[in-house]
Amino acid sequence: MSAPGPLLEVAGLRTHFFTRSGVVKAVDDVSFALARGEVLGLVGESGSGKSITGYSIMGLVDPPGRIVAGSIRLSGRELVGLGHEEMRRLRGNRMAMVFQDPMMTLNPVMRIDRQMTETIRAHERVSAAAARARARAALVAVGIPSPDERLASYPHQFSGGMRQRVAIAIALLNRPDVVIADEPTTALDVTIQGQILHEMQKLTRDAGAALIWITHDLSVVAGLADRIAVMYAGRIVEHGRCADVLSQPAHPYTRGLLDSVPSRNPRGARLRQIPGMTPSLAALPEGCAFRERCPRAGPACAQAPAMQESGGRGVRCHDPLAAVAATAGP
Amino acid sequence: MSAASAGVAPRADPARAAPLVELRSISRRFVKPVDVAGRIANAFGAGVREEVVHAVDRVSIAVQPGEVVGLVGESGCGKSTLGRLAVGLLAPTGGERMWRGEALDAMPRERRRAAQLRMQMIFQDPYASLNPRMRVVDIVGEAPVVHGMITPRQKVEYVGLQLNRVGLDPTLMRRFPHQFSGGQRARIGIARALAVKPEFLVCDESVAALDVSIQAQVLNLFMDLRAALDLTYLFISHDLGVVRHISDRVVIMYLGRVVESGPTEALFGDPAHPYTRALLAGVGSVEPRKRSFAPVRGEIPSPLAPPPGCHFHPRCPHAVARCREEAPVLTEIAPGRAAACWLVEPSPGGRRS
Ligand SMILES: Nc1ncnc2c1ncn2[C@@H]1O[C@H](COP(=O)(O)OP(=O)(O)OP(=O)(O)O)[C@@H](O)[C@H]1O
Ligand SMILES: Nc1ncnc2c1ncn2[C@@H]1O[C@H](COP(=O)(O)OP(=O)(O)OP(=O)(O)O)[C@@H](O)[C@H]1O
Ligand code: SF4
Ligand SMILES: [Mg+2]
Ligand SMILES: [Mg+2]
Numbered sequence: 100m101s102a103p104g105p106l107l108e109v110a111g112l113r114t115h116f117f118t119r120s121g122v123v124k125a126v127d128d129v130s131f132a133l134a135r136g137e138v139l140g141l142v143g144e145s146g147s148g149k150s151i152t153g154y155s156i157m158g159l160v161d162p163p164g165r166i167v168a169g170s171i172r173l174s175g176r177e178l179v180g181l182g183h184e185e186m187r188r189l190r191g192n193r194m195a196m197v198f199q200d201p202m203m204t205l206n207p208v209m210r211i212d213r214q215m216t217e218t219i220r221a222h223e224r225v226s227a228a229a230a231r232a233r234a235r236a237a238l239v240a241v242g243i244p245s246p247d248e249r250l251a252s253y254p255h256q257f258s259g260g261m262r263q264r265v266a267i268a269i270a271l272l273n274r275p276d277v278v279i280a281d282e283p284t285t286a287l288d289v290t291i292q293g294q295i296l297h298e299m300q301k302l303t304r305d306a307g308a309a310l311i312w313i314t315h316d317l318s319v320v321a322g323l324a325d326r327i328a329v330m331y332a333g334r335i336v337e338h339g340r341c342a343d344v345l346s347q348p349a350h351p352y353t354r355g356l357l358d359s360v361p362s363r364n365p366r367g368a369r370l371r372q373i374p375g376m377t378p379s380l381a382a383l384p385e386g387c388a389f390r391e392r393c394p395r396a397g398p399a400c401a402q403a404p405a406m407q408e409s410g411g412r413g414v415r416c417h418d419p420l421a422a423v424a425a426t427a428g429p
Numbered sequence: 430m431s432a433a434s435a436g437v438a439p440r441a442d443p444a445r446a447a448p449l450v451e452l453r454s455i456s457r458r459f460v461k462p463v464d465v466a467g468r469i470a471n472a473f474g475a476g477v478r479e480e481v482v483h484a485v486d487r488v489s490i491a492v493q494p495g496e497v498v499g500l501v502g503e504s505g506c507g508k509s510t511l512g513r514l515a516v517g518l519l520a521p522t523g524g525e526r527m528w529r530g531e532a533l534d535a536m537p538r539e540r541r542r543a544a545q546l547r548m549q550m551i552f553q554d555p556y557a558s559l560n561p562r563m564r565v566v567d568i569v570g571e572a573p574v575v576h577g578m579i580t581p582r583q584k585v586e587y588v589g590l591q592l593n594r595v596g597l598d599p600t601l602m603r604r605f606p607h608q609f610s611g612g613q614r615a616r617i618g619i620a621r622a623l624a625v626k627p628e629f630l631v632c633d634e635s636v637a638a639l640d641v642s643i644q645a646q647v648l649n650l651f652m653d654l655r656a657a658l659d660l661t662y663l664f665i666s667h668d669l670g671v672v673r674h675i676s677d678r679v680v681i682m683y684l685g686r687v688v689e690s691g692p693t694e695a696l697f698g699d700p701a702h703p704y705t706r707a708l709l710a711g712v713g714s715v716e717p718r719k720r721s722f723a724p725v726r727g728e729i730p731s732p733l734a735p736p737p738g739c740h741f742h743p744r745c746p747h748a749v750a751r752c753r754e755e756a757p758v759l760t761e762i763a764p765g766r767a768a769a770c771w772l773v774e775p776s777p778g779g780r781r782s
Binding site for chain 1: 446459461464475480486501502503504505506508553554555556564593597601603608609611612613616632638640641642643644645646648649652667668669670671673674675694707711712713714715717718719720721722723725728729730731732733734743768770774
């Protein structure tokens with residue numbers, strides 16, 4: 100393989116949940132690609148399928164959910180359809196996910212040192228002492244003081260943000276190529292958050308890792324991501340370079356989101372919010388899923404808009420706010 | 430009243446009623462006993478000792494009816510612990526807590542239970558706080574039925590209303606928690622707390638998992654409830670934009686202690702404590718500009734072995750010899766404002782105690 104293709108390539112991914120009350124189309128035709136050293140900010144509506152996109156890549160979707168279509172390639176190798184054992188070997192080694200809920204990573208009845216050294220030794224033959232030293236260093240890197248005492252502690256003895264940092268440390272233990280970080284800094288003050296983001300930037304810059312950063316914190320995305328993808332109701336509705344999308348949102352949903360940021364509203368006044376409610380993913384209406392809430396909706400919107408791509412930027416809207424081609428930079 | 434608590438509580442104003450909630454020099458320690466491995470090591474003279482965390486160390490806070498007090502601080506500094514103490518979910522190891530001017534821990538059981546129903550906490554970790562085997566309709570509707578606020582027959586309608594308010598589709602109420610996304614779960618926790626119509630609400634990172642539009646909806650709801658029902662909040666958050674938007678006053682903690690407090694605009698406009706300044710300097714903006722993030726300067730002090738003197742001194746760019754030896758006391762620096770730092774000037778009338 101001489102032509103360096105993307106490190107991770109997701110194409111036409113659909114992950115659905117077959118529940119008794121209907122099919123929940125949690126992820127419905129999601130595509131993106133990620134190069135080495137690149138950071139993709141994945142933002143969007145709560146419940147729009149960001150975490151399930153991450154689970155799908157990691158091969159962690161449980162029944163009644165399943166990937167019904169699409170392809171996920173890691174360095175060109177197809178992951179959809181791989182056996183459990185092969186996926187397990189990739190997880191925690193070449194790919195790692197920091198879960199939105201740190202307790203999905205942490206075992207409540209196991210001491211931290213054991214959880215960390217087992218993660219290392221599951222993929223690598225190293226001595227117990229070497230594994231412990233690496234675990235200790237990983238805690239220091241994420242800003243956990245008194246690492247020796249903390250290694251000997253159980254998860255419930257940590258604060259919310261400390262648990263988050265331990266989960267991050269565990270994800271980075273085996274220096275993965277692809278890291279999917281799902282809301283990893285919600286419980287951290289900005290000074291400690293800066294420390295974590297610094298470590299992440301080091302990982303992408305020095306080790307060439309690719310990063311998917313799922314978050315609602317647009318200021319973190321603004322500072323960290325190269326590109327951004329905005330999800331709504333199971334689909335990416337807009338993507339592009341971070342600077343382009345944040346300064347000139349093309350999709351009306353993205354625009355509504357940016358308008359709701361508290362610092363863009365007068366202090367103490369009612370915050371602007373997008374009117375209406377998220378449609379149920381089990382009973383999406385025909386046409387654009389944002390139609391009922393959109394100030395620009397017209398008759399054309401009764402047909403589902405296709406993704407219009409141009410110059411590295413794309414938008415799924417019949418009447419975008421910014422002409423995508425005009426704003427796309429080199 | 431000591432100068433410390435006077436700084437945190439608004440200055441005695443006879444026109445104002447007694448605080449709804451007041452914590453007086455409250456403390457909470459966690460002790461981790463020496464485990465088997467440690468005891469064996471000790472038999473060989475290792476000297477392993479039990480670990481003590483002063484999660485909350487003599488903190489005083491008073492919250493007036495209808496007030497929103499923002500609580501901000503480093504991860505692990507004791508905010509969630511303080512929240513649990515405030516609503517009576519955790520016993521203090523020192524100090525007193527008052528509900529409407531009456532000591533909570535001295536109340537007869539029945540009255541205390543009634544008082545505690547009036548105080549609710551929205552937990553930081555919704556997944557751990559939602560029973561995985563209960564359907565949403567029961568998670569949200571059980572307490573209102575048990576406490577006779579609604580009849581069992583009204584439950585479905587009542588829960589539907591509660592879910593709607595936080596932007597959740599009521600048709601999902603027969604689902605279990607694991608069938609929801611992170612932000613949807615957080616909203617189930619919010620709906621559950623609001624369903625019992627509390628007077629005092631501790632919000633622990635309650636909007637952190639929500640996209641900014643739904644966050645706006647929930648914050649607007651909080652403000653509406655405050656205006657309509659005088660609902661009073663202790664609002665714990667790392668999002669300074671949110672805290673600034675909704676709080677009347679802000680309290681900043683560092684490693685178990687209050688380091689600064691004051692009216693929101695005064696504090697954000699002119700932060701006094703070096704930790705507060707570091708926080709405000711670290712706030713990013715939504716303006717798309719790639720940043721190079723910096724690691725924490727100095728050494729992050731540990732709650733397991735807090736440094737002597739000012740807890741912030743290992744990270745403080747201004748620390749002098751005194752900071753390493755003596756802990757600064759919370760001192761009034763302006764009317765309604767207090768800070769605990771040797772380098773801030775006390776206000777003319779203010780004393781260091
Ligand atoms: N086990 C399940 N059964 C049915 N529906 C599910 C299940 N798990 C998730 N969903 C639904 O799939 C959708 C996508 O969920 P996902 O967790 O990916 O959202 P998200 O974008 O990460 O949201 P958030 O920002 O709130 O975390 C949600 O609407 C959720 O209700
Ligand atoms: N049950 C417990 N046993 C032992 N130590 C505990 C326990 N609960 C909390 N602690 C310790 O108390 C300190 C304060 O924890 P707390 O959860 O109150 O912090 P926090 O300010 O809410 O942090 P975060 O912003 O990360 O949620 C931490 O050092 C934590 O490790
Ligand atoms: S397609 Fe139509 S309804 Fe959808 S976002 Fe664009 S203008 Fe609005
Ligand atoms: Mg999620
Ligand atoms: Mg906490």
